Amino acid sequence: MNNPINQSNDRDRELQTRRKTDLAQIPAGKRFKVVKINALGEVRRRLLDIGFVKNQAGCVIREALLKDPIEVDIKGTKVSLRRSEARLICVEEAD
Amino acid sequence: MSTEPPPVQRRFRRRLGRNRLNAGGRVIRVALAGNPNSGKTSVFNAVTGQRQHIGNYPGVTVEKKSGMIELDDKLLEIIDLPGIYSLSAYSLEEVVSRDFVLNEKPDVIVDVLDSTNLERHLYLLLQFQELGVPIIGALNMSDEAETKGIQINSEQLGLILGIPFVKTVGTTGRGIEKLLDTVMKVAEGELESNRRHLNYGKQVEISHNAVIATLELDPEFKNRYSLHWVAIKLLEKDQDAIRKIKREHKYPQMVLEATREWQQRLEKYFQEDSEIIIGEQRYAYIHGALKETVVQTGQPDGVDLTEKIDRIALNRFLGIPIFFAVMFLIYQLTFALGNPMSDLISRFFSYLSVQVNVILPAGAFQDLISNGIINGVGGVLTFLPLVLFLFLGLSFLEDSGYMARAAFVMDKFFHIFGLHGRSFVPFMISTGCAVPGIMSARVLANRKDRIVTIMVSPLMMCGAKAPVVAMLAAAFFPEHATIVFWGVWLFGWLMAFGIALAFKKTLFRGDQTPFVMELPPYRRPQVKSVILHMWEKSAEYIKKAGTVILAASVIVWFFLSYPKPPSEGVDFRGNNIIPIEYSFGGRLGKSIEPVLKWAGFDWKIGVSLVAGVAAKEVIISTTGILYGLDSDESDESLQKEFFVKEKLSRDPNYSPLMALGLLLFVMIYIPCLATLAMVKKELGSWKWPVFQAVYTLTVAFVVAVTVYQIGGLLGFGG
Secondary structure: OOOHHHHHHHHHHHHHHHHEEEHHHOOOOOEEEEEEEOOOHHHHHHHHHHOOOOOOEEEEEEEOOOOOOEEEEEOOEEEEEOHHHHOOEEEEEEO | OOOOOOHHHHOEEEEOOOOOOOOOOOEEEEEEEEOOOOOHHHHHHHHHOOOOEEEEOOOOOOEEEEEEEEEOOEEEEEEEOOOOOOOOOOOHHHHHHHHHHHHHOOOEEEEEEEHHHHHHHHHHHHHHHOOOOOEEEEEEOHHHHHHOOEEEOHHHHHHHHOOOEEEOEOOOOEOHHHHHHHHHHHHOOOOOOOOOOOOOOHHHHHHHHHHHHHHOOOHHHHHHOOHHHHHHHHHOOOHHHHHHHHHHOOOHHHHHHHHHHHHHHHHHHHOOOHHHHHHHHHHHHHHHHHHHHEEEOOOOOOOOHHHHHHHHHOOOOOHHHHHHHHHHHHHHHHHHHHHHHHHHHHHHHHHHHHHHHHHOOOOHHHHHHHHHHHHHHHHHHHHHHHHHHHHHHHHHHHHHOHHHHHHHHHHHHHHHOOOOHHHHHHHHHHOOOHHHHHHHHHHOOOHHHHHHHHHHHHHOOOOOHHHHHHHHHHHHOOOOHHHHHHHHHHHHHHHHHHHHHHHHHOOOOOOOOOOOEEOOOOOOOOHHHHHHHHHHHHHHHHHHHHHHHHHHHHHHHHHHHOOOOOOOOEOOOOOEOOHHHHOHHHHHHHHOHHHHHHHOOOHHHHHHHHHHOOOOOHHHHHHHHHOOOOHHHOOOHHHHHHHHHHHHHHOOOOOHHHHHHHHHHHHHOOOOHHHHHHHHHHHOOOHHHHHHHHHHHHHHHHHHHHHHHHHHHOOOOO
16 A cells, blocks of 8 residues: 555556456446457357457447347447357457 | 439330340449448349349359349349358358359449448458459448538548449439449449459468469469459368369369468467458458548437437337337238238139139039139138238338347347247248248348248248138137137247257257347338338249149149049938048048047048148138038138038037147148248258158147047046
8 A cells, every 4th residue: 555556556457357358248338348259150250240350349238138139339330149149259348 | 212213214224134135235244242231222223123033043042133224235234142241151141142253253343331331341342352353332321421420532442442432322313323334434444443452461461472372373273263362261261262272273282281371370470360360450451441531520419310219129128018019010000901902802702713603614624713723823812912911011120120129129038949039020920821931031041040940930820720720719619719719829839939949959959150130220111112022022922822822722622523423412321422532532531530530530630631731721611511511602701611610510529629639730730832832942952841741740640649648538538
């Protein structure tokens, strides 16, 4: 507490580990930034085609009744994906 | 919808065939490409008008639309490619599109782009550009972009990407003439459309060039394909490209080894999969190009109309009630408007049948015309209003953008049973008629989803089963007819979901198919395109169902009429002779009676069920004939139903238990022939309708026997 530099480093580290998560964890209304796609095959290709590329910012708009699927805004397009697919997208929370 | 004709019509004529092609005249072939929701269909309609030819791409069941137009004495053939997001090899539509461009080498590709979302839409354009065919970008929906304050410098964008761009509005026809001018100029070589590919950045380019170098070793292959494209696809590990190398390249081993080596180098350098690297480079390139050419003036209003609607329509709790309300509305419209029309058509054919009986001399020919042909054709056309309105509703859903929302709302539920959210479309339509229901299964992009959906859709209560079930319910359960009817209706749905789940767990297991789906902005459907769509689908229904049902009714008629009994009147025991007992159908019924007995059915029911395969509503009239209803009396269908109902309820051989089994059997067993024919058409092989007929018959029989036997053991029999 007496050392502000150490403190901020700790917080940075904490933020980094806390913030890297997958898209399924992002609540509706929150923004995110794509870090990496962990999907394979056709799912990966579709995600890529529709605009899930590294550093792309987006926003989770809403969830369906049973919290699945979710609607996401990416590159100005509204996209729906299942939670199981969202789990394969590694993202960072953004403010 | 604007009433004034688009200005283009003045200069060019639309035409259907090549019949007036001048000697030596060349047809300029233009492929129309674009993402789904880019307004491609509206551009296609604006160019070709109503004169469209609909077929399939060779060997597959992907719909191919084309149209011929004449422009300045030149003939242009416009070929509509399927709407796709990318040129990978994961979906049939994508493979069809690239094979068309690679093999048929159209003169020009017109890529229709949504101007309000260029970044996403240029992604496909760049991939087409790599195929080595001149390409033009149609900046469609440019009016919407203007209202949103998006200013596109199309000349400069053209300079950067090396291809011409034209601003268009497909729905009003604005810019279409200029687009066609540009097409002509590019086709004639007056205007350049650069075939170069984009720069993927230093690292990718090194690998790319290395792979190209090995590809060049086969000069024949070099002449056939754009090596830039093949090399990039190989680095992306595209299965179709690898197959092409194995089949067509002289040194497949060498090429594939070099590819693997360079692709691994790339992946090591970027610490990422090569497919992702290349995709990201494409987006980075587009991003750069748009930065210099597109300006957003003024901030768009905080919440657009689509979002405002979705806040209600996709609300977590309101979404599902709204979905059911929309479906209910479509049903109400279909039945409120369709039923009176159906009645009218049905009455007309009854009248026609009576007239034929009056005009023609009694005999086999009269019988064939009135009971075989007129009944058959009448049967098809009676359902036409229903089909028409269902398709009207469907194209409205699709064009407005609600379809994707409905899939979003319903997906979780359908997914539990291994189906896709969009499966609700064929299911819903099948509750009217399974034939259009199966046609509508095209909304499912994935083949496995589509096959499973098609296999179970006919288990629903359809417009032809409904009167049969209603009649049987009224005959055997007069006090609970309504409850029994809706119980059986629900049973159809449960069977469809249950069997779909069983199929997904056994025969159609496999890879997860992506649900990733665009929710397009809401748009007002255009009357013209909705009508056009409805007309196309209905014509398809008439063509397919018409021919099959006509043939089937003649066969069934023959089957139940021949051979004739040796003498009229009474047999040696003094019983009345029912001619049908002597027919092939009657004999068949009697020969399978020992098996049917397990379910409590007698031969009469057997015959009716066999006849019902032609069309389910035939069950009523066949039963009528079996009980001695003279075919001349069968003109008023209400009377006929009443007669059959009375006879059945008084038959001492039938128990309520058997009747329940029969109801369930009718719900499940073999779909009508028109449905089977449509299944064959849609899935491209006889294997599927045969499988469907066998499994439905088996399940139906097992269910009916179980009900009868177990019920009997429990003491509900007799």
